[in-house]
Amino acid sequence: MYVIDFMMPRFADLPLRNKLTTVFHELYHISPRCDGDLRRFPGKNYAHGSSREAYNARLQPWIDDYLNGDSAARVTEFLDLSFADLQARHTRVVGRKIQPIRPVRVR
Numbered sequence: 831m832y833v834i835d836f837m838m839p840r841f842a843d844l845p846l847r848n849k850l851t852t853v854f855h856e857l858y859h860i861s862p863r864c865d866g867d868l869r870r871f872p873g874k875n876y877a878h879g880s881s882r883e884a885y886n887a888r889l890q891p892w893i894d895d896y897l898n899g900d901s902a903a904r905v906t907e908f909l910d911l912s913f914a915d916l917q918a919r920h921t922r923v924v925g926r927k928i929q930p931i932r933p934v935r936v937r
Contacts, residue, residue: 831868838923839913849909850896854889873930900923 841849859877861867865867871879872895878885896902916923 831866833928835930836929838925842911842913842916842923846906846909847893850893850906851886851889853894854896855886858885858889866934868933925936 832906834853841852844852859868861869869878870876875881882900897906911919913923
């Protein structure tokens with residue numbers, strides 16, 4: 831029900847912490863009901879609440895917990911690599927460009 835896009839090579843060239851903030855940020859948009867809708871906050875800025883900075887700050891303790899977990903280093907190893915590092919390791923990095931998905935309100 832959800833698709834998350836990562837802009838390459840831009841995403842790959844971010845520091846690890848920023849990459850994880852991006853991933854957690856996008857995953858936190860998923861509605862708690864997991865019904866295809868977004869998590870909504872009060873007010874006109876329903877996607878992030880009062881500020882994007884506060885939204886991302888809310889995620890940082892969860893990212894810390896994740897990084898302190900037993901499997902974090904093994905699971906996030908590829909995220910430590912830049913786009914050039916990925917290309918050097920795998921010869922080619924390929925992706926698929928898809929048309930943006932238009933959200934549809936579910937009633």
